[in-house]
Amino acid sequence: MSEILYAMDILGTLVFAISGIIAAGEQKMDPFGGAVIAFVTALGGGTIRDVLIGSLPVGWMLNTQYIYVILTAVFLTPLLKKYILRLSRTMFLFDSLGIGLFTILGLQKTIDAGLPPLVAVMMGTVSAVFGGVIRDIFSNRIPLIFRGEIYATACITGGLLFVLLLNLNVPVLFATLAAIVFITLLRILAVKFHWQLPTLS
Amino acid sequence: MSEILYAMDILGTLVFAISGIIAAGEQKMDPFGGAVIAFVTALGGGTIRDVLIGSLPVGWMLNTQYIYVILTAVFLTPLLKKYILRLSRTMFLFDSLGIGLFTILGLQKTIDAGLPPLVAVMMGTVSAVFGGVIRDIFSNRIPLIFRGEIYATACITGGLLFVLLLNLNVPVLFATLAAIVFITLLRILAVKFHWQLPTLS
Amino acid sequence: MSEILYAMDILGTLVFAISGIIAAGEQKMDPFGGAVIAFVTALGGGTIRDVLIGSLPVGWMLNTQYIYVILTAVFLTPLLKKYILRLSRTMFLFDSLGIGLFTILGLQKTIDAGLPPLVAVMMGTVSAVFGGVIRDIFSNRIPLIFRGEIYATACITGGLLFVLLLNLNVPVLFATLAAIVFITLLRILAVKFHWQLPTLS
Numbered sequence: 196m197s198e199i200l201y202a203m204d205i206l207g208t209l210v211f212a213i214s215g216i217i218a219a220g221e222q223k224m225d226p227f228g229g230a231v232i233a234f235v236t237a238l239g240g241g242t243i244r245d246v247l248i249g250s251l252p253v254g255w256m257l258n259t260q261y262i263y264v265i266l267t268a269v270f271l272t273p274l275l276k277k278y279i280l281r282l283s284r285t286m287f288l289f290d291s292l293g294i295g296l297f298t299i300l301g302l303q304k305t306i307d308a309g310l311p312p313l314v315a316v317m318m319g320t321v322s323a324v325f326g327g328v329i330r331d332i333f334s335n336r337i338p339l340i341f342r343g344e345i346y347a348t349a350c351i352t353g354g355l356l357f358v359l360l361l362n363l364n365v366p367v368l369f370a371t372l373a374a375i376v377f378i379t380l381l382r383i384l385a386v387k388f389h390w391q392l393p394t395l396s
Numbered sequence: 397m398s399e400i401l402y403a404m405d406i407l408g409t410l411v412f413a414i415s416g417i418i419a420a421g422e423q424k425m426d427p428f429g430g431a432v433i434a435f436v437t438a439l440g441g442g443t444i445r446d447v448l449i450g451s452l453p454v455g456w457m458l459n460t461q462y463i464y465v466i467l468t469a470v471f472l473t474p475l476l477k478k479y480i481l482r483l484s485r486t487m488f489l490f491d492s493l494g495i496g497l498f499t500i501l502g503l504q505k506t507i508d509a510g511l512p513p514l515v516a517v518m519m520g521t522v523s524a525v526f527g528g529v530i531r532d533i534f535s536n537r538i539p540l541i542f543r544g545e546i547y548a549t550a551c552i553t554g555g556l557l558f559v560l561l562l563n564l565n566v567p568v569l570f571a572t573l574a575a576i577v578f579i580t581l582l583r584i585l586a587v588k589f590h591w592q593l594p595t596l597s
Numbered sequence: 598m599s600e601i602l603y604a605m606d607i608l609g610t611l612v613f614a615i616s617g618i619i620a621a622g623e624q625k626m627d628p629f630g631g632a633v634i635a636f637v638t639a640l641g642g643g644t645i646r647d648v649l650i651g652s653l654p655v656g657w658m659l660n661t662q663y664i665y666v667i668l669t670a671v672f673l674t675p676l677l678k679k680y681i682l683r684l685s686r687t688m689f690l691f692d693s694l695g696i697g698l699f700t701i702l703g704l705q706k707t708i709d710a711g712l713p714p715l716v717a718v719m720m721g722t723v724s725a726v727f728g729g730v731i732r733d734i735f736s737n738r739i740p741l742i743f744r745g746e747i748y749a750t751a752c753i754t755g756g757l758l759f760v761l762l763l764n765l766n767v768p769v770l771f772a773t774l775a776a777i778v779f780i781t782l783l784r785i786l787a788v789k790f791h792w793q794l795p796t797l798s
Contacts, residue, residue, distance in 0.1 A: 224796060225746075225793075225794035225795065225796050226794055226795070227749050227753075227794065231749075242649065246447055246452075246648055246649070247443065247447070247452070247453060247454050247457070248452070248453045248457070249452025249453045249454075251452070251648075251649070251650070251651025251653070252649060252650045252651045252710065253649050253651075256649070256650070256712050257712075259713050259715055259716070262716070308453065310453060310457050310458075311457070311460050313460055313463055314457045314463070332533070332534075332734070333734075344426075347428050347432075348428055351428075391426075392426035392427060392428065394425060394426050447653075448644065448648070448653070448654060448655050448658070449653070449654045449658070450654045450655075452653070509654065511654060511659075512658070512661050514661055514664055515658045518664075533734070533735075545627075548629050549629055552629075592627075593628055593629060595625045595626060595627050
């Protein structure tokens with residue numbers, strides 16, 4: 196099981212990194228800028244979580260696999276761009292799986308650090324979405340997630356579901372899978388049916 | 397005494413959160429964006445201070461009261477907006493009290509961590525004003541505090557006064573009250589009489 | 598030797614601070630804004646490194662020399678601006694020396710914290726260039742280092758050279774000097790001959 200989660204983690208990291216490089220390319224950045232945006236998008240959320248809960252040095256520094264995955268994305272994305280853009284549905288699917296996975300892994304790490312469940316739901320959501328927020332700020336645009344998309348909302352809802360299931364003594368493995376599937380599906384359905392949050396007037 | 401400080405802390409958090417939500421509304425953000433800006437405005441300064449001085453996990457994670465206060469602001473502000481905007485003088489008063497309080501509480505926490513008084517004055521000021529700085533950056537405007545208002549300057553001056561009083565062996569309780577009142581009054585007078593710092597040419 | 602490194606460190610801090618104040622002046626900020634940008638430019642990179650590797654409280658809090666150097670820059674730069682702008686070649690030389698020094702000092706601190714060499718090269722580069730990145734974000738412009746200049750690239754290349762030399766059992770002192778000179782020269786030559794990285798299409 197933990198091997199499947201690890202494989203998904205690597206895959207999610209790859210997809211987030213690719214989305215960062217594509218954003219950097221649209222801003223006509225150089226390859227170094229592209230690499231920075233790729234790292235920030237892929238690792239930024241988990242980094243902020245680790246700093247805030249005091250789990251230092253931050254997690255990805257202890258496993259260089261993540262760095263190599265992102266560097267691979269930096270070198271291959273420009274070459275394979277034509278194919279990647281054609282795979283936008285697949286990318287979207289993995290991105291949706293990614294935010295589900297990152298939310299629940301981040302939530303569990305926060306609970307393991309002895310912090311309250313409500314804080315853990317927040318930190319899970321931060322893990323999943325803040326890489327994208329920083330990417331957007333670096334590229335000088337207002338983060339899309341603040342403009343009505345069901346994105347962070349899916350993470351929060353799925354995180355609350357996970358905490359609820361644990362309180363009902365559902366086994367951790369089942370609660371983990373259920374919450375990840377819930378977040379992934381909610382995100383996919385929201386995009387398919389154009390569900391939007393209202394804006395603050 | 398410490399109960400009065402705690403009540404003021406909660407009140408300051410509430411006022412800062414409301415100001416964040418109102419800023420988010422002006423940017424036509426969705427409720428999630430509003431909640432993020434509210435949290436960042438209310439807790440951002442103290443969070444940066446705690447990270448830099450190594451007091452981790454950051455303070456607000458250990459007391460969920462702050463989270464509930466901010467969530468209350470997120471839900472009530474849009475409903476009560478008409479009344480809140482009419483209360484702008486009261487809001488301004490509490491904001492001025494808030495920066496005084498946050499400066500001195502942050503300063504004391506930094507001294508308690510064994511760091512030099514000069515660093516403590518900086519960290520007190522960071523506690524008080526950086527939530528607003530990040531709020532402004534998130535909303536894509538250049539932070540107002542860099543444009544000539546006596547705001548951070550009040551915090552720095554009040555922080556130096558506090559350190560001076562302690563060095564003169566003034567009791568901590570009296571020094572705390574004096575410095576908070578000093579910062580609050582300086583901020584209020586500066587706005588009333590349009591005191592401005594000159595800009596760097 | 599370590600005294601020469603310390604003197605260079607102070608000099609680099611001073612030059613970075615001055616560049617921050619000049620940027621703040623161009624944005625018509627007030628002196629407080631100028632001081633913030635000066636601190637962020639001079640200490641921001643090392644601060645991010647220390648937070649990420651968990652070396653808290655961050656280094657500059659334990660030695661107030663850095664604070665006094667920056668405050669000196671804040672007060673003197675506006676008065677001496679005419680002369681400083683005439684010294685732009687000297688400033689550029691010290692800036693180039695500064696990024697070389699900050700890269701290798703940051704790299705060594707990260708290795709001393711027990712982290713992998715690849716992470717150390719990243720953290721060395723972060724130490725050297727992220728102050729400037731945050732300065733640019735605060736001043737609301739897209740960071741210049743993402744737009745094709747050989748700047749961070751020089752730090753990364755020099756960092757890799759340093760790690761290579763250590764692996765070849767070259768004495769630390771020699772490896773340190775060689776890598777600093779390499780980064781400084783590469784930066785100077787890149788500006789002189791207009792070497793550019795291609796942009797991502």
